[in-house]
Amino acid sequence: MTTHHDLPAIADPDRLFPADPATRAVARELFALVENAPILSPHGHVDPRLLADDVPFTDAATLLVTPDHYVTRLLHANGVAMDRLRLSADTSPRDVWRAFCAGWPAFAGTASGYWIACELHHVLGVGQPSEKHADALFDEIAEVLADPDHRPRSLFRRFGIDVLATTDDPLDPLDTHARLAAAEDGAGGPGAPLGGRVIPTFRPDRYLAAGTPDWSAAVDELIAVAGEGHTGYAGYLTALANRRAHFVAHGAVSADHGVATPETLDLEPARARELFDRLRVAEVAERDPADVAAFEQHMLVEMARMSVDDGLVMTLHPGIHRNHHPATFAAYGPDTGHDIPVRTDFTRALRPLLSRFGTEPGFHLVLFTTDETTFSRELAPLAGFYPSVYLGAPWWFLDSPYAIRRFREAVTETAGFTRSSGFVDDTRAFLSIPVRHDAARRVEAAVLARLVTEHRITQSQAAGIIVDLVDAAPRRVFKLPRRPGA
Incomplete structure (x- = not known):
């Protein structure tokens, strides 16, 4: 899909490889040996009920923002009140997502920004955050998450x-x-x-x-x-x-x-x-x-x-x-x-x-x-x-x-x-x-x-x-x- 923006930098097949052409060529060949190898994750914190019950993801905010302290801490440091990043009677998932998209420029060059950009592009197949298109992207992600292939x-x-x-x-x-x-x-x-x-x-x-x-x-x-x-x-x-x-x-x-x-x-x-x-x-x-x-x-x-x-x-x-x-x-x-x-x-x-x-x-x-x-x-x-x-x-x-x-x-x-x-x-x-x-x-x-x-x-x-x-x-x-x- 990739709407709202040009193709993001993290779409480049040479991302994270060395800038030197000769070294980059070797890195490509080595990466190709393991690119599709099975994932072994011997330490993590995913709730097993998510998989046992096949609990569907509901929206972009509760999936990518509210549970991630890497994300909320940097938004807080840049002046976003914690109340705006937590769901409540006064704060909806869409409100949280708007606050996140408005603060997205703060994530340039950070690991959190890289992970989220990759998730949006490579996993969900949608565009990148922006304050202007926050609502449209929120709705687009909701549509993707409703697909059984994304359970x-x-x-x-x-x-x-x-x-x-x-x-x-x-x-x-x-x-x-x-x-x-x-x-x-x-x-x-x-x-x-x-x-x-x-x-x-x-x-x-x-x-x-x-x-x-x-x-x-x-x-x-x-x-x-x-x-x-x-x-x-x-x-x-x-x-x-x-x-x-x-x-x-x-x-x-x-x-x-x-x-x-x-x-x-x-x-x-x-x-x-x-x-x-x-x-x-x-x-x-x-x-x-x-x-x-x-x-x-x-x-x-x-x-x-x-x-x-x-x-x-x-x-x-x-x-x-x-x-x-x-x-x-x-x-x-x-x-x-x-x-x-x-x-x-x-x-x-x-x-x-x-x-x-x-x-x-x-x-x-x-x-x-x-x-x-x-x-x-x-x-x-x-x-x-x-x-x-x-x-x-x-x-x-x-x-x-x-x-x-x-x-x-x-x-x-x-x-x-x-x-x-x-x-x-x-x-x-x-x-x-x-x-x-x-x-x-x-x-x-x-x-x-x-x-x-x-x-x-x-x-x-x-x-x-x-x-x-x-x-x-x-x-x-x-x-x-x-x-x-x-």
């Missing part, structure tokens, strides 16, 4: 997704995942099979964060459900292990930890039990911050121990100061655009955990960061020694074309290409999955093409590396088996 299950198949991991609470019964798995096995479900797997991810933050107000209540519920009659710290560890086993039985391959810092501490069991008992009975304001920190750091070591036992890959996502603006948090809650990266120390922080498990066979620890100063100083050297450590793809604020390139250039000379996880999209925005993976593949092709034209590797080597990065690396790091017949 979630149809798009899942069109995107070529082989594995999609969600992020789930440990007490989730995973019945939605069971329905999806049954549908793939021919036991029923809406529409045709997806042709790919949707798997859960164990995310225990709520049960480990002893400094939060609801921690004690969450722990009580966890022990009551899965503690096998044990009480106290023993019941707590038993319950965590049992819920991990439940996730493994439903296809989970990893346990994800969204921690403030990667600090770890290996306590004696008696000391850990003492801290647990004291923290559990205290009101949140009465909990000693030093006790809270020690317990949370110890529990990361316990999670590593359990990963050694049950095989779940352990992923760490540290380094975010969440809810930085108190007034916005009080008025609108979390995930509203004011989570800000902070400096993160890995080398010293992870030594207790790695001293115990860093060379343990079968243990995989994938490290993500929003502090790119650590790429070459700490992360690449850690992954260049410990067989358990892998470099997570650039994440949150760094999941952008230039930052992905900086990551690859920073870590490769120390850790090579074999110590990275492959691309992880980490997205809630379902429509952005294919364009994010496309961008990552283009950037990898560009980096490898430069190595070829600088005569550091051969083009044959580069071809093997890019295929490995897109397919074999995420399978290897996240222990993803190939589907029968794939």
